[in-house]
Amino acid sequence: MASSISTTVPTPQQAAGLTQDESTQKTQTLQVAKRLEKFKTTIFTQMSSLAIKHGAINLGQGFPNFDGPDFVKEAAIQAIRDGKNQYARGYGVPDLNSAVAERFKKDTGLVVDPEKEITVTSGCTEAIAATMLGLINPGDEVILFAPFYDSYEATLSMAGAEIKCVTLRPPDFSIPIDELKSVVSKNTRAILINTPHNPTGKMFNRDELNAIASLCIENDVLVFSDEVYEKLAFEMDHISIASLPGMYERTVTMNSLGKTFSLTGWKIGWAIAPPHLTWGIRQAHSFLTFATSTPMQFAAATAIRAPDSYYEELRRDYMAKKNILIEGLKSVGFTVFSSSGTYFVVVDHTPFGKENDVAFCEYLIKEVGVVAIPTSVFYLNPEEGKNLVRFTFCKDEETLKSAVDRMKKKLLKK
């Protein structure tokens, strides 16, 4: 992948003088934007290919191998049949915006205007991209907590941000407040938080959120909060930072349908923010994808209005799966770090004597037949993640049990 760029284009005379090969090469090296240095093929794709080749059980990629609820699928089908197949209003089908606002009020107590403060996007991934591009200028400082979901770094670099990283460390992955204080300054534009947290499953508690909030208010900093896993909160209640005093006016709260309703391929997400921030998000969104899949939006409105019993059952099911996996991982010999939320858990693989996380994952696929994700990809400095790998439990119980069995049989401690 060419990454060096010259900004001079040959004059017509020079161009005419180049040979065919030289011309092609020049085209290749000249034309690709600098920002692409951050955009390599993802580790997920690589691991998935390897997994298929070896017939491994995939506990790497974060999507379920079971499907979403029938009532939501039927709503989408009905929408297609009812002819809801043309462009939706750019910032969201009105009914979905309303449903999101209703849900947000129920969950946080905050009352937001669905017309002015909610933007529907193609998944939370696009909400993140639109937020970065709409609200960040080249050179702005943005603080990230490592390990982080890989699109954050990529989209921040697309926006030209200066990234400052604060690392969360095992066993608790708690926020190092003093370190954060030393990094936040009047130059900080935004802090990006993800709670419940991918990959560690950590949930930011009230004290931590209050500390972040004080720093933000003091230094006039924005918060971008990725809350896609908020319905998969097991050990404690999820708290939206936007609900803390003084915080709504400076927070973008992002979420999606996919994880909560096991429909990750539908790409329905949203960003909730006060009007002055929503403006920027909407502008970027309208030029990134213009509009979001129409029939799925109608179905999403139905989904989000599901009764509390749906969400309770979701949590119960996932807790059962989590127990199967965690008990299994512990019994096999991993050091397991407690995960309070999401459907991920990170473990220390070093008892098995491999030199780093990537090597361990390759060994796990080839010799044991199970996929995990090496967490070094989630850090700015990969060295910091080399002892950890991430497993997911968004799989049916049979699959989880089979994976645990394989590990019990074939995973050998050094």
Next chain:
Amino acid sequence: MEEKLSSVAKTLTPSPIQQLSFLAQRCDAINLAEGFPDFPAPLHIKNAAVSAINSDFNQYRHVEGICDHVARKMKEMQKLDVDPLTDIVICCGQSEAFAATIFAIVEQGDEVILFDPSYETYETCIRLAGGVPVYVDLDPPNWTLNLDKLKKSFTTKTKAVVLNSPHNPTGKVFSKDELEIIAGACQTWNILAVTDEVYEHITFDKESHISLASLPEMQKRTIVTSSLSKTFSVTGWRIGWAIAPAWIASAIRNIHIKITDSAPAPFQEAALTALRSPHAYFDSLRRDYELKRDFVVDMLEKVGFKMQFKPKGSFFVFAPLPGSCTLSDVEFVEELIKQAGVVAVAGCGFFHTSLSAEDSSQAALGYQRKYIRFAFCKSEDTLAAASKKISGLVDDGRGMK
């Protein structure tokens, strides 16, 4: 807190087309403004989507079959050999394919040539990526490409040219000669070309769509973007693609993954059915739209528009206001809503060049405020109703002021 917006975001304004839609809704007007059908999508494709949802194609996926079909169609229609494994990127609509392409190739300060008039989104994508849009006017009344104007627009900073053909808003289909001129310029100046070919299957009067990428030496420097939306009347499904040499496609793919990660899964599945549609489907699409074009052109001529240039493709008519009309395009559109209950789009939103002092005679300044875009991607009933209402204006003696 306005200072928290990025500088680019601050310069953006809401889509004029969307604003008009709101006015139309409030007046309950017939909407010939927005470019999407008011008739149902083809049943066989909707059924495919329903079937996909029921068969649990609902998680993140990449449906490689789409690439196979897109490659096959490029071979069939444009005689191009495209490798489905490496040269095609599936995105959330042509919108995202275009945005990802621009982010892949445009660096801060890079100039990108656009033909005026043009669809409003291209410029903003380019500016979001730090690029500088440079406009080359197409000459009315037939929107011909002027070689001198094109030559003058190149500088050492030019990185790419954007070509939309068949063209929104004019309905022009760039001719082979014009494509050769553009291709020649791309090679001389060693720049890339990004095409928007969403109306590729909607051409009239036996006119064929020719992809710029099919011209000699152009495939290696062209990114073709297109989608299901217009061909299959599913603008709300968000399935599109970019076709490019592998080294660019790879970059576009990696960016797409960070912007949205995946296009909606069930609709990717349905795309397989859509792209396998028999030739008869495409023939009847073309025929139906040609009839609609004729109807609308006829309707406009009856009320006083002089339709010197008829669209050869897309589903838009770009009609010049009659010479006798003293209104500007915006004023006309408002009057049309209020008096006839029909909405169209004022052409000024598609023009970007401000003419220099030297050529600012009244007439020259005038034309950019004198065009109205009508969409005819509407059912026969809608078009008939619009025709009745517009003709009513003439009958009442008010006519075109």
